[in-house]
Amino acid sequence: MSEILHLQSVSRNFSGLKALRDVSLSLSKGEVLGLIGPNGAGKTTLVNVVTGVTPASSGTVTFMGQDITRVKTYQSARLGLSRTFQVVQPFAELSALDNVAAAALFSQSGESIKSAREEARAHLAFVGLEAQSGKPAATLTLAMRKRLELAKALAMKPKLLFLDEVNAGLNSAEVERATRLIHELAESGITIVMIEHLMKVVLNVCTRIIVLHNGQLIADGAPRDVMKNPAVVEAYLGQQYAQRAGADG
């Protein structure tokens, strides 16, 4: 499989805080990568660095052979990098349809408002929001707005898609529905990086997991192996628990 994304010793500092320390990572086309770690580990910062929201302090990011370390957000969006936000970011007053149409219109060249709306209809149908297409985004429920985020990301025809906690705050039926959608996306060949706290979803969907802790990459591998890794257990549950678990096992 060919490489789609490569991070070479990427660091990001916020004044004194080192949010990412020397992270190197390679991602192949078609992978579904789970990005996990405790709160404040640097997961969202990693996504922000790749999408150009907060550029790396040092190191390089390569996307499909092109150096995108200093590329601006709107440019990376046009290259085929798209993301959903942990805190949903709809255009509140626009209809659900226009939210998705905007994503199609501004990320692709040669789109007209009319053709973008037509495409948007198909994406809304895919996430099951066709009945809501005329409603302002602000009036949708949280679960619907999360799916709207997904439809927006898809309308950008992404090659690499970052899903930042699409399941946070959803009930179990909604999570199941979202997981099915992610499965379908993965099968359609889009490379996915998902930040996720629900281990059930991670183990169900991901082909590989990386673990961040205090800005450092502490584990990388197949889901089952990573979950048994003592460093990961320690990061999540503390040193004492890890030692006891090690002694028991």
Next chain:
Amino acid sequence: MRRSHLILLGLVVSVAALPTVGGAYALRLGTIACMYGALALSWNVVGGLAGYPSFATAAFFGFGAYTAGVLLGKGAPLLVSVFVAGAMSFVLACLLGAALLRLRGHYFAIASLSLIEVFRELVNNATDLTGGGMGLNIPLTSTAGVMADATFFFYLMWGLLVGTALMVATVEGSKLGFGLACIRQNETAADMIGLNTTVYKSVAFGLSACFVGAAGGVYAAWVHYIDPPDVFDILYSVKPIVMALIGGLGSPVGVLVGAFVYLGLEEVVWRNYIQVHSGVLGVLIVLLLLFLPHGLMSLRSRIVTWRPKRV
């Protein structure tokens, strides 16, 4: 073209009939109405559509007035001078916008406000070109007589209003208008979907300055004498915002209605309460905004949705 745009153009066209009903006073009022309308509609592009509260209207009004005034003084034809004033305002605003529009909210408002001071000081100090604090005399463009002159300037200002209305209608229905709506509602998300927000905002700022500069040019030719405190008056920045708020932020029809209503209030209050006119006008504006926070346009939906109660 949407229905609201037809209403907008209908409103603008009906103003053109004014000279047939009134004398010199009506013409003067009509000219000011067209000017206010053009300023308010222009402000709406950056303030209403893009959501950036700009106080730079007076800066570009004065810049346009001085550009046209200097050109007229050097013997350039009126229409050329006005066109150059508008074009230069557009270019200057696009360039300044690329820098200033990195600021958001209050910070942008203060920065745009400071433009007025900067421009005024520049004009004050470029004595050789602008006459500095002495002001600038502008040669008469015709000798056709007072009434013919007044009618001519009314139609010139009206033409600018038509141009502004057409520009606003075009922007609203275009990709630019769509993008500005996205920027107003969520700039982070707009960036993330591949929208080059800097370019969109700068063009919006340029378009909002273009017709303001041209209006300043026509104003200079109309009054024959300008000085810095007159054309760089901060009221030229504040009034369009008040008009837009009275009419209804973001809706061009509302903004234009707001401009006319504001002018009406201003005239009536000034005539009847000459001693305390600004005070009375201020109280009226506060009352209007208190009881109609979404402007006069919100009345329309209230009337439309009003239904008699059933027992």
